[in-house]
Amino acid sequence: MFADLTLTSCGAAGWRLGILLWALLWMTGAGASGFDIINVSTRLEGDVYRLNARIDYRFSGPALEALQNGVPLTVDLEMEVRRRRSWLWDETVYALTQRFRLEYHALSRQYLVNNLNSGERRGFPTRSGAVQFMGQINDFPFLDKGLLEKDVRYEGALRVQLDRETLPAPLRLVAYLSDDWRLASEWFTWPL
DSSP: OHHHHHHHHHHHHHHHHHHHHHHHHHHHHHTOOEEEEEEEEEEEETTEEEEEEEEEEEOOHHHHHHHHTTOOEEEEEEEEEEEOOSSSOOEEEEEEEEEEEEEEETTTTEEEEEETTTOOEEEESSHHHHHHHHTEEEEEEEEEGGGSOTTOOEEEEEEEEEOGGGSOHHHHHHHHHOGGGOOBOOOEEEEO
């Protein structure tokens, strides 16, 4: 009977330890690196669909270290319009990529965000300010209404990812082999 009590006590202690380890892993995973699209919406203004989106960028430690050491990070914001089909795969009828480059300039101690499509460039005193700016897409002219057929179901799709091809050659190999550099969101879809 004494052996049964000891086994039961060890089983309960092991169970508690397992729950504690699971909770610690969950908490560390909650702050893990990666990109998430929080919400997306479009509205028709005149003949143009305008896009609003909020994106959460959580860069990994190695990516942030590279940024602090002068390596620019390029992020691709991929946008698509898909025609919904019942029997076949959805057809992509329109695609556009917005590219942003995040840089740190040690001399001025400024974080710069460059919109590589429009040429717009903004400076920020903090990294969090720069990343927050990148994560807010407001009234972006997404699509001309004339490109869509009447009485056809469409959906918008949005994904964001770090462009590892723009990294310096010595770092690129490491980026392709390490999970720390696989920073991308899932596709976020919504009806148009």
